[in-house]
Amino acid sequence: MNTRTLELLRPLLESIKDLLPIVGVITFFQLFVLGQPIPNLLELLWGTLLVVVGLTLFVQGLELGLFPLGENMAWDFAAKGSVLWLLLFAFSLGFGTTVAEPALIAIAEEAAEVAARGGMILDAPDAREAYAEGLRYTVAFSVGLAIVIGVLRILRGWPIQYLIICGYIGVVIMTAFAPKEIIGIAYDSGGVTTSTITVPLVTALGVGLASSIEGRNPMVDGFGLIAFASLTPMIFVMAYGIAL
Amino acid sequence: MTEHLISLWTSLLSTFGDILPIIGILVGFQVLILRRKIPNLKRVLLGFLLVLLGLALFLEGLERALFPLGKLMAEQLTAPEFLGLSRAEASVSMHWREFVWVYLFALAIGFSTTIAEPSLIAVAIKAHKVSGGTINPWGLRIAVAIGVAIGIALGTYRIVTGTPLQYYVITGYLFVLAQTWFAPRSIIALAYDSGGVTTSTVTVPLVAALGLGLSSSIPGRTPLLDGFGLIAFASLFPIMTVLGYAQLSEGIARRRSGNES
Numbered sequence: 001m002n003t004r005t006l007e008l009l010r011p012l013l014e015s016i017k018d019l020l021p022i023v024g025v026i027t028f029f030q031l032f033v034l035g036q037p038i039p040n041l042l043e044l045l046w047g048t049l050l051v052v053v054g055l056t057l058f059v060q061g062l063e064l065g066l067f068p069l070g071e072n073m074a075w076d077f078a079a080k081g082s083v084l085w086l087l088l089f090a091f092s093l094g095f096g097t098t099v100a101e102p103a104l105i106a107i108a109e110e111a112a113e114v115a116a117r118g119g120m121i122l123d124a125p126d127a128r129e130a131y132a133e134g135l136r137y138t139v140a141f142s143v144g145l146a147i148v149i150g151v152l153r154i155l156r157g158w159p160i161q162y163l164i165i166c167g168y169i170g171v172v173i174m175t176a177f178a179p180k181e182i183i184g185i186a187y188d189s190g191g192v193t194t195s196t197i198t199v200p201l202v203t204a205l206g207v208g209l210a211s212s213i214e215g216r217n218p219m220v221d222g223f224g225l226i227a228f229a230s231l232t233p234m235i236f237v238m239a240y241g242i243a244l
Numbered sequence: 245m246t247e248h249l250i251s252l253w254t255s256l257l258s259t260f261g262d263i264l265p266i267i268g269i270l271v272g273f274q275v276l277i278l279r280r281k282i283p284n285l286k287r288v289l290l291g292f293l294l295v296l297l298g299l300a301l302f303l304e305g306l307e308r309a310l311f312p313l314g315k316l317m318a319e320q321l322t323a324p325e326f327l328g329l330s331r332a333e334a335s336v337s338m339h340w341r342e343f344v345w346v347y348l349f350a351l352a353i354g355f356s357t358t359i360a361e362p363s364l365i366a367v368a369i370k371a372h373k374v375s376g377g378t379i380n381p382w383g384l385r386i387a388v389a390i391g392v393a394i395g396i397a398l399g400t401y402r403i404v405t406g407t408p409l410q411y412y413v414i415t416g417y418l419f420v421l422a423q424t425w426f427a428p429r430s431i432i433a434l435a436y437d438s439g440g441v442t443t444s445t446v447t448v449p450l451v452a453a454l455g456l457g458l459s460s461s462i463p464g465r466t467p468l469l470d471g472f473g474l475i476a477f478a479s480l481f482p483i484m485t486v487l488g489y490a491q492l493s494e495g496i497a498r499r500r501s502g503n504e505s
Contacts, residue, residue: 021355022357025356033349045309046248050301054301055362056298061294064290065290065294073274103448160432161432185472191476192444196444203367219434223433223434226367230439
């Protein structure tokens, strides 16, 4: 095999390496702990092949498309010099990518069921739907707000830990007042909101902004947007639980 | 074969539907507000196409292969028969130590799904570049994966014992704050980020199946109240392990330079 084909195969090999652990874990538990044969071996192999190829294309696309685009827009906003438009962009990016997130839709429906059983809302389909919808918009709003705060932090150079401490205190205070049923959902909603396409885009935006502003260090100031996006939903979902 | 192609096509369409709002926002701001040409537009478009195609194939493959088996496995491992809860006397003498396989599965699945998580790969690539190579992408990913593994294992333990979620989370917060005090400044933002990025496409469905199965098998727990919380653990513990990893590597570097001088 010559070096050129090897060069083409390298990303594919990387993806195989990324997926080896999960395939190993599932095989081990299936064969040795549960003591069952692997069902549908052919289907499993086909699926794994799709996953490997998909991951390879995704990573290639990141470097070609998402990263450069996110950084470019950050530079353009910095050059334009309008903070208002930048913040509006930050909010729409957070809100727009979250409101349609499938994981969030699923968790909002479960939350509505919890609320209905706990007697917080009427146990009727339309009451549940309204509750789930309200929750979804609450989370999306909180993620939008989070990105706005995060971008402001990059612009001003505030140290991230103080903001995070405030967020933690907010979570603790809300926990004390929130109905017991909502706490688990609220805590989980922080983790599920950030999707696979949002993360690279938002990260590139943050790093791009921090590099384009003088006096900011992309490592110290560029990261942290996702951190806010996983903290604010917890606070807002509990607030939603208290308000209703 | 046609059935495979049709389901691949549906998966492509639904992925496209998911990223449509993002595209709308990006194009809207680019065209209406920024009004600047994107350099290498063709390359960027190609990149977007690859991301879309890659994500669709990735999700389709997961749905076909790993999710059905992994979810079934989570159900079987947490089934009352497997846990030995079907015997009448067992429910009386039930002890948290009897769930060793569940904890091990939680540990293993947390670690391995995190290694395969595309958004973590993206952040690791970026961190490697931004740090000028001092952050090793694999080191970061393994640190995060260990955090998720510990988080999910502890989360299953919490479901088994039925202790309130908030006590764990608040203790975790105090830990994070204490670590932040001592950690190198350049890692802090990245460490906080790593909590949120870990739990997405691969981890959430499998972990949700685990929590749901466990909380419906154990007497006294209900899936709706106790099934939640695993994701919260999985996004808290990586912060600690990444901060710890940074402290450790800084400590080693300092000791090494101390020996040389």
